[in-house]
Amino acid sequence: MTTRLLGQILHYHGNPFELGIDASAIHIARGAIDIDGGRIISVGARDDLTPGPAEVIDMGDALLLPGFVDAHMHYPQTGIIASWGKRLIDWLNSYTFPEEARFSDAAYARAQADLTLDLALAHGTTTLASYCTIHPASVDAFFEAAEARAMAVVAGKTCMDRNAPENLRDTIESAVTDSKALLDRWHGRGRARYAITPRFTPTSTPEQLRALGSLWQDHPDCLMQTHLSEQVDEIAWVRELYPEARDYLDTYERAGLLGGRGVFGHAIHLEPREIERLSEAGAALIHCPTSNTFIGSGLFQARRLAERGIPIGLATDTGGGSSFSMLRSMAAAYEVSQLAGQILHPAELIWMATEGSARCLHMSEEVGMLTPDSAADLIALDLASTPAIAQRAARADDIWQAVFPTIMMGDDRAVSGVWVAGERRA
Ligand code: GUN
Ligand code: ZN
Numbered sequence: 409m410t411t412r413l414l415g416q417i418l419h420y421h422g423n424p425f426e427l428g429i430d431a432s433a434i435h436i437a438r439g440a441i442d443i444d445g446g447r448i449i450s451v452g453a454r455d456d457l458t459p460g461p462a463e464v465i466d467m468g469d470a471l472l473l474p475g476f477v478d479a480h481m482h483y484p485q486t487g488i489i490a491s492w493g494k495r496l497i498d499w500l501n502s503y504t505f506p507e508e509a510r511f512s513d514a515a516y517a518r519a520q521a522d523l524t525l526d527l528a529l530a531h532g533t534t535t536l537a538s539y540c541t542i543h544p545a546s547v548d549a550f551f552e553a554a555e556a557r558a559m560a561v562v563a564g565k566t567c568m569d570r571n572a573p574e575n576l577r578d579t580i581e582s583a584v585t586d587s588k589a590l591l592d593r594w595h596g597r598g599r600a601r602y603a604i605t606p607r608f609t610p611t612s613t614p615e616q617l618r619a620l621g622s623l624w625q626d627h628p629d630c631l632m633q634t635h636l637s638e639q640v641d642e643i644a645w646v647r648e649l650y651p652e653a654r655d656y657l658d659t660y661e662r663a664g665l666l667g668g669r670g671v672f673g674h675a676i677h678l679e680p681r682e683i684e685r686l687s688e689a690g691a692a693l694i695h696c697p698t699s700n701t702f703i704g705s706g707l708f709q710a711r712r713l714a715e716r717g718i719p720i721g722l723a724t725d726t727g728g729g730s731s732f733s734m735l736r737s738m739a740a741a742y743e744v745s746q747l748a749g750q751i752l753h754p755a756e757l758i759w760m761a762t763e764g765s766a767r768c769l770h771m772s773e774e775v776g777m778l779t780p781d782s783a784a785d786l787i788a789l790d791l792a793s794t795p796a797i798a799q800r801a802a803r804a805d806d807i808w809q810a811v812f813p814t815i816m817m818g819d820d821r822a823v824s825g826v827w828v829a830g831e832r833r834a
Contacts, residue, residue, distance in 0.1 A: 409444065410444040411443050411461065411464075412440050412442050412457075413472055414440050414467060415470045416435070416470065416471045416807070417441065417472050417778065418434070418807065419434050419436075423763075423764070424755050425759075429753055432759075435807040439453060443784035443786075446558075446784055446829035446831075447784055448786075451778045451780070467824065470825065473778075474786060474787075475533065475535065476532050476734035477762055477765035478535070478722075478737075479694045479768050480694040480696055480725055481539075482728070483550055483726075484508050484511050484540065485726055485728070486726060487727075488503045489726050489727035489729075489730065494703075496638060496639040496703050499728070504727070508541040511540075511543050521552070521554075525557055529826050529828070530820050532734065532735075533732070533734055534559060534775065535562075537562035537563070537671065538562070541566055542567065542568055542576055542577070546565070551600050554599070554600065557833070559599060559785075560600075560785065563600075563605075564587065564590070564604055564605030567605060569611075570611060572607075572611050583606075583619065584619045587605075588627075595627070599774075599829075602630045603630060603631035603633040604623055604633075606634050608634055608635035608638075608642075610646060620663070621664025622664060632669060634672060634673070636672040636675045636678075636693075637682070638677075638700075640677060643656055654681060655681060656682065657678075657685060661685065668690035670689065670692065672691060673694045674700065678713075683713065683718070687717055687718050691718075692720070693713055694720075694723045695720060695744075695760065696723045696728070696737075697737055697743070697744045698740045699730070701743070702730040707747050707748040708741075710744075710748075710750060710756075711752065712750060721760060721764050721765035721766075721767070722737055722765055724736075724737050732820075733818075733819055735819060738758070738815045741757055742757060754815055757815060783829055784827055784829060784830035787825060787826050790821075790822050794817070794818075800813040
C-alpha cells in the first residue's frame with residue numbers, strides 16, 4: 409500500500425560545494441513523498457499529485473529529509489560519552505580501552521548495540537558507519553541489532569596488534585582471518601556493508617596494515633575505514649613509529665590502504681601532499697566536529713577540502729564526539745567553519761549530514777537522497793520544537809532562516825518522525 413507523507417521538502421540536484429546553493433538545493437513548501445514497499449516512489453509538490461493513496465500522513469509544516477547518515481562513530485563508546493578532561497591518547501587509554509574490553513561479553517555488546525541504534529533513531533539518524541571492537545562477536549552484535557531494525561549500516565572489526573592493552577590486541581593473522589570471516593558473513597547481507605577497520609597507524613604494526621591492505625585488494629567492494637591526522641601529538645607519534653614515511657597518509661598508502669572506498673575520519677592537520685593524494689585516490693574525509701572540539705583536536709577545513717573535489721561527510725564520532733545528534737554535529741561544523749574562516753551555509757550542512765555522508769560510504773543510491781527508488785529512510789523535522797527555536801523561526805524570510813535555528817539549537821525533540829525502509833520507528 410502506498411503511503412503519502414505531507415510536509416515541506418528539501419532535496420538536492422547535486423553537490424552544493426560544486427554547483428552552488430541555488431543550483432543544487434530545491435525547497436518545496438507544500439510537498440509530498442509517496443512511499444511503498446520500503447522505497448520512495450515519488451517526490452514532488454502536493455498540488456501536482458494524483459488523488460491521494462489510501463494512507464496519508466500529514467506532518468504539517470515539518471521538514472521532510474532523508475534520515476541522517478552518521479559516517480563515523482564508535483558504538484562501543486556509547487557508555488563513555490562525555491568523559492572529562494583528556495586529550496586523544498590519554499582519552500583512549502583512560503576511558504575507551506577499558507570500556508572496549510567489556511565487549512568480550514557478547515551479551516553486553518548486543519545491549520550496547522541496541523541502545524546505540526535506538527538513540528541514533530531517536531535523533532533522526534537512520535544509517536551509521538561504526539567501528540566495533542577487536543572482538544568478532546561485537547561485529548555480529550552490531551549487524552544483528554541493525555538487521556532487527558532494517559537499518560542500512562556499515563561496520564567492521566577494529567584491528568590493533570600493538571600499543572593497546574593485551575586484552576585488546578589481535579595479531580596479524582587473526583585480524584585478517586576474523587575480518588575475512590566477518591565480511592564473508594555480513595557484506596551485502598540485507599542492508600549491511602563491511603568496512604575493513606584498522607583503528608589507526610599507532611595501534612597496528614606495518615605488517616598488520618599491509619595484511620589488511622591485501623585483504624582489501626581481495627575484497628575491493630568493501631569499504632576501509634580508519635583515522636587520519638586527528639591530533640598533533642598523534643601525528644608526532646606516527647612520525648616516530650614510521651621515520652621512513654613521507655607523512656601520516658603514507659603509512660596507509662604504502663600498505664595498500666588508500667583507495668576510492670577509503671573513509672578517513674578527522675583529517676585535520678593535512679600536508680599538501682596528503683591532500684593531493686586523497687584527491688587523486690577519490691578517498692573520503694569525515695568531519696567529526698563535536699569530537700574535534702571536545703578532545704581538542706583542531707579545525708577541519710571543510711570548504712577547502714570539498715572544493716578540491718574530495719568527498720566530505722559528517723559524523724558524531726561518539727563517544728569522542730559529545731552528542732548523538734547530527735543536528736548538534738551540524739551546529740558544531742558551523743562553529744568550526746567560523747573559526748576556520750570558511751563559513752558553511754545551512755544547505756551545505758544538511759547536505760553533508762545526508763547525501764554527502766552517503767556518497768562517502770558509497771551508499772547514495774540507497775540512502776541520503778530523496779529520489780525515486782531510494783530506500784524510504786526518512787525523517788520529519790519540527791522547525792519549532794522549543795519556544796526558543798519557534799520564536800526565531802517565526803521571523804524567517806526563507807527556508808534557510810527557518811531551518812538554521814533548528815540546526816543550531818535543535819536536538820531529538822526536533823525529530824517528529826522517523827521511517828526506516830518505510831516503517832515508522834519514531
Ligand atoms: N583514534 C584512534 N581511535 C580513536 C577513537 O576511538 N576515537 C577518536 N576520536 N580517535 C581515535
Ligand atoms: Zn573515531
